[in-house]
Amino acid sequence: xxxxxxxxxxxxxxxxxxxxxxxxxxxxxxxxxxxxxxxxxxxxxxxxxxxxxxxxxxxxxxxxxxxxxxxxxxxxxxxxxxxxxxxxxxxxxxxxxxxxxxxxxxxxxxxxxxxxxxxxxxxxxxxxxxxxxxxxxxxxxxxxxxxxxxxxxxxxxxxxxxxxxxxxxxxxxxxxxxxxxxxxxxxxxxxxxxxxxxxxxxxxxxxxxxxxxxxxxxxxxxxxxxxxxxxxxxxxxxxxxxxxxxxxxxxxxxxxxxxxxxxxxxxxxxxxxxxxxxxxxxxxxxxxxxxxxxxxxxxxxxxxxxxxxxxxxxxxxxxxxxxxxxxxxxxxxxxxxxxxxxxxxxxxxxxxxxxxxxxxxxxxxxxxxxxxxxxxxxxxxxxxxxxxxxxxxxxxxxxxxxxxxxxxxxxxxxxxxxxxxxxxxxxxxxxxxxxxxxxxxxxxxxxxxxxxxxxxxxxxxxxxxxxxxxx
Amino acid sequence: xxxxxxxxxxxxxxxxxxxxxxxxxxxxxxxxxxxxxxxxxxxxxxxxxxxxxxxxxxxxxxxxxxxxxxxxxxxxxxxxxxxxxxxxxxxxxxxxxxxxxxxxxxxxxxxxxxxxxxxxxxxxxxxxxxxxxxxxxxxxxxxxxxxxxxxxxxxxxxxxxxxxxxxxxxxxxxxxxxxxxxxxxxxxxxxxxxxxxxxxxxxxxxxxxxxxxxxxxxxxxxxxxxxxxxxxxxxxxxxxxxxxxxxxxxxxxxxxxxxxxxxxxxxxxxxxxxxxxxxxxxxxxxxxxxxxxxxxxxxxxxxxxxxxxxxxxxxxxxxxxxxxxxxxxxxxxxxxxxxxxxxxxxxxxxxxxxxxxxxxxxxxxxxxxxxxxxxxxxxxxxxxxxxxxxxxxxxxxxxxxxxxxxxxxxxxxxxxx
Numbered sequence: 001x002x003x004x005x006x007x008x009x010x011x012x013x014x015x016x017x018x019x020x021x022x023x024x025x026x027x028x029x030x031x032x033x034x035x036x037x038x039x040x041x042x043x044x045x046x047x048x049x050x051x052x053x054x055x056x057x058x059x060x061x062x063x064x065x066x067x068x069x070x071x072x073x074x075x076x077x078x079x080x081x082x083x084x085x086x087x088x089x090x091x092x093x094x095x096x097x098x099x100x101x102x103x104x105x106x107x108x109x110x111x112x113x114x115x116x117x118x119x120x121x122x123x124x125x126x127x128x129x130x131x132x133x134x135x136x137x138x139x140x141x142x143x144x145x146x147x148x149x150x151x152x153x154x155x156x157x158x159x160x161x162x163x164x165x166x167x168x169x170x171x172x173x174x175x176x177x178x179x180x181x182x183x184x185x186x187x188x189x190x191x192x193x194x195x196x197x198x199x200x201x202x203x204x205x206x207x208x209x210x211x212x213x214x215x216x217x218x219x220x221x222x223x224x225x226x227x228x229x230x231x232x233x234x235x236x237x238x239x240x241x242x243x244x245x246x247x248x249x250x251x252x253x254x255x256x257x258x259x260x261x262x263x264x265x266x267x268x269x270x271x272x273x274x275x276x277x278x279x280x281x282x283x284x285x286x287x288x289x290x291x292x293x294x295x296x297x298x299x300x301x302x303x304x305x306x307x308x309x310x311x312x313x314x315x316x317x318x319x320x321x322x323x324x325x326x327x328x329x330x331x332x333x334x335x336x337x338x339x340x341x342x343x344x345x346x347x348x349x350x351x352x353x354x355x356x357x358x359x360x361x362x363x364x365x366x367x368x369x370x371x372x373x374x375x376x377x378x379x380x381x382x383x384x385x386x387x388x389x390x391x392x393x394x395x396x397x398x399x400x401x402x403x404x405x406x407x408x409x410x411x412x413x414x415x416x417x418x419x420x421x422x423x424x425x426x427x428x429x430x431x432x433x434x435x436x437x438x439x440x441x442x443x444x445x446x447x448x449x450x451x452x453x454x455x456x457x458x459x460x461x462x463x464x465x466x467x468x469x470x471x
Numbered sequence: 472x473x474x475x476x477x478x479x480x481x482x483x484x485x486x487x488x489x490x491x492x493x494x495x496x497x498x499x500x501x502x503x504x505x506x507x508x509x510x511x512x513x514x515x516x517x518x519x520x521x522x523x524x525x526x527x528x529x530x531x532x533x534x535x536x537x538x539x540x541x542x543x544x545x546x547x548x549x550x551x552x553x554x555x556x557x558x559x560x561x562x563x564x565x566x567x568x569x570x571x572x573x574x575x576x577x578x579x580x581x582x583x584x585x586x587x588x589x590x591x592x593x594x595x596x597x598x599x600x601x602x603x604x605x606x607x608x609x610x611x612x613x614x615x616x617x618x619x620x621x622x623x624x625x626x627x628x629x630x631x632x633x634x635x636x637x638x639x640x641x642x643x644x645x646x647x648x649x650x651x652x653x654x655x656x657x658x659x660x661x662x663x664x665x666x667x668x669x670x671x672x673x674x675x676x677x678x679x680x681x682x683x684x685x686x687x688x689x690x691x692x693x694x695x696x697x698x699x700x701x702x703x704x705x706x707x708x709x710x711x712x713x714x715x716x717x718x719x720x721x722x723x724x725x726x727x728x729x730x731x732x733x734x735x736x737x738x739x740x741x742x743x744x745x746x747x748x749x750x751x752x753x754x755x756x757x758x759x760x761x762x763x764x765x766x767x768x769x770x771x772x773x774x775x776x777x778x779x780x781x782x783x784x785x786x787x788x789x790x791x792x793x794x795x796x797x798x799x800x801x802x803x804x805x806x807x808x809x810x811x812x813x814x815x816x817x818x819x820x821x822x823x824x825x826x827x828x829x830x831x832x833x834x835x836x837x838x839x840x841x842x843x844x845x846x847x848x849x850x851x852x853x854x855x856x857x858x859x860x861x862x863x864x865x866x867x868x869x870x871x872x873x874x875x876x877x878x879x880x881x882x883x884x885x886x887x888x
Contacts, residue, residue: 096841096842099837099840099841100838100841100842101834101837101838102834102838102848102851102852104851107851121513121515124515125515125516125517125518126517126518127573128572128573128574129571129572129573130572131571131572143571143572145573160509160511162502163500163501163502163509163511164500164501164508164509165501165507165508165571166500166501166502166503166504167501167504167505167506167507168507168571203568203572204572205475206474206475206478206565206568206569207569207572207574209475209478209479209482210478210482210529210531210569211518211520211526212479213478213479213480213482213483213486214482214483214485214486214520214526214530215486215520215521215522216486216487216520216522216524216743217522218743218744218756218757219522219523219524219741219743219757219759220521220522221521221522221523221759222521222523223523224519224523225519225520225521225522225523228516228519228523228525229518229519237518239518243521246521247521250521254744254756257744257745257746257748258744258755258756260746260747260748261750262747262748262749262750263551263747265548265549265550265551266551267548267549268554269536269537269538269548269549269554270538270548271538271539271540271548271549271653272538272539272540272548272584272653273653274652274653292657301644302727304657304660304661304663304664304731305657305660305661305664329664329731330664330665330667330668330731330732331664331668332661332664368730370726370727370730370778370779372730372776372778373729373730373733374730375730375731
């Protein structure tokens with residue numbers, strides 16, 4: 001049975017015919033596909049019309065299959081219609097086919113589609129426009145390109161160029177078909193010859209200059225280049241004429257660079273002084289600047305920055321947390337992440353104004369474990385807390401708070417100089433050696449880690465502790 | 472100086488930057504009848520240089536005058552290379568002209584540091600501003616930011632650019648201190664942190680905006696929404712082989728950068744011979760094989776769930792093997808994890824089989840829902856069958872113990888310094 005389609009890329013025709021053929025139960029092997037004006041098959045079977053035999057098998061194809069057909073049809077392989085019809089037939093008769101990603105027919109179709117998609121992608125990349133008719137009379141020049149695609153993709157690619165160059169007049173000439181955009185209408189015409197395309201111009205010379213100079217002769221890798229830009233595209237790429245001469249002189253150029261002795265600099269450009277850290281004169285700013293340089297323990301090197309405390313001098317309360325987290329490390333401010341937000345909520349309940357208290361941490365750098373792309377908070381060791389202790393002491397001396405609140409065990413240990421069981425000692429005022437009073441409570445992130453059912457109650461208790469501190 | 476002569480000098484000066492990607496960012500085009508260009512999310516390589524690298528953007532320096540003296544850099548203050556400086560409008564014109572010819576996806580602009588970091592950054596931002604605001608350019612813009620520039624300049628750069636990058640330059644702080652004395656490693660990290668915060672804030676706002684009602688029937692279409700802040704994220708480059716850092720240190724640094732600042736890419740650029748090299752850096756051919764293995768290792772971290780220290784760690788000498796790819800090297804070092812059953816193993820384990828890529832693994836997972844996977848199926852997946860077979864079990868295949876390729880002689884890597 002012979003079926004004729006209107007053109008090489010006639011998807012609608014194919015769908016119509018394929019539907020009719022399926023209805024008439026025409027087996028794939030019985031069908032011969034041809035295209036109007038295409039070559040006649042000398043051994044074509046006689047035309048026979050098959051009558052529909054009973055109700056056709058219901059055929060529903062996955063949406064991805066329609067898209068696959070669209071691409072396969074643009075391939076130059078003459079057997080593509082037969083392949084697609086065979087697949088349709090099999091989809092109707094083999095229920096498992098649609099779930100098998102390794103079926104040979106399906107793989108073949110996917111390979112065709114892949115080749116077409118790659119060709120489309122390369123056409124996006126390798127079309128080169130040359131402006132013509134820029135007479136300086138204000139009329140827009142027409143940008144013309146000559147191109148030879150591997151498959152029949154011109155019509156499919158045109159809308160992409162239309163979206164990109166909507167305000168430009170352009171035309172792409174190819175042996176199969178030509179397409180022209182005048183600013184409002186996309187027109188398709190029959191194929192053209194290379195002679196109809198314009199010759200190179202001065203602007204293209206600039207492009208060649210760029211191409212010549214962006215190439216690094218010490219890294220010649222022609223095979224890699226050809227994998228991505230196969231030779232078949234070279235005739236229509238103006239810069240391709242430079243490949244051979246650039247490659248030829250690459251070895252000599254790079255050897256010369258390596259062998260050349262270092263020259264004495266002429267020093268026409270004044271060299272900027274090396275980045276030195278100028279310490280501010282005194283007080284907290286000086287302390288915070290010095291802290292940035294601290295590498296006493298290894299966690300400093302992995303963090304973005306040391307996070308200094310913030311708040312007014314001589315506050316009623318100074319809150320000391322454990323260490324900065326991910327967000328604090330990025331922003332360079334204490335208590336701005338999820339735990340900080342919870343602390344602010346608790347402040348609001350307890351009648352504490354964030355701007356009126358001083359917030360800081362016992363450890364100044366963020367310590368973490370990398371899990372994939374996430375930095376997971378890790379509790380600092382005693383040694384690390386100890387290494388950081390002098391920053392906290394100096395900060396307390398400079399800030400001069402009237403009382404301290406330790407959030408969590410690490411802060412309590414740093415402030416009291418002994419290990420503290422938070423649950424046992426929370427909510428009562430404890431005295432330090434220097435006479436300052438310390439109230440111990442949980443760290444807000446400990447609340448975040450509790451099961452949801454316990455959070456409300458724990459939050460209330462936390463607020464109670466804060467109220468006592470503020471009283 | 473003529474524009475062609477400037478272009479020659481300033482393209483030459485930019486060729487050591489490995490980055491070129493033009494993917495991601497806000498989808499846009501000019502089909503509304505305004506503007507020039509489009510960005511549909513997939514980067515396009517418009518050409519390839521004989522060094523195998525793609526040309527996707529017009530990659531140039533605004534100027535190669537530089538008051539910094541980084542020893543590995545051809546543009547350092549003490550180098551005798553010819554110098555040039557583009558006028559802002561010259562860059563704008565070149566970008567638009569090459570774009571109309573369909574030679575490029577957009578602009579990748581960097582610069583030597585002149586006068587001050589802020590002044591230099593302002594010039595870069597001004598090029599991007601003119602392209603976007605005066606010419607309504609809708610192609611891709613990638614700006615290299617100057618690490619010590621003011622936060623406000625960084626913010627403006629992010630409004631115009633699809634991608635921002637800051638070069639970390641060298642894998643270790645110590646290397647940076649020795650070879651690039653004017654650069655401050657901590658400032659580079661702080662800038663990256665600032666970018667991550669702003670990129671995420673802009674994404675959050677965009678998400679909220681997309682939930683709000685967007686149009687009122689019959690109303691005139693509103694102005695296009697402001698582009699998200701550096702919508703295609705940020706990236707960085709480090710130079711490999713200019714200091715003594717080993718592969719383990721390099722990958723550990725990359726892993727931290729991905730984790731801390733959510734970089735899209737870390738580019739590795741093998742230190743390349745440069746004309747007029749500093750006497751402190753004796754030159755040799757660039758370690759391209761090492762660079763290639765690092766890119767493969769980086770890929771394993773980003774898409775295959777490998778941790779940096781699984782691929783290279785000080786315990787195993789700190790260097791990647793040059794003769795086998797890092798995944799195969801890992802598999803050979805962990806025979807106890809193999810063979811992996813193609814019909815049962817979870818995705819994470821399949822991804823660790825040498826020769827199986829993400830796509831092949833996903834197809835296998837689909838296929839085995841409907842039937843048993845056999846050895847011959849591997850052929851249809853277009854994977855290197857001989858490489859895969861020793862590491863897997865299939866319905867009809869059980870590798871002999873001795874089939875595992877024996878680990879060859881001790882890893883050898885040419886000393887780089």
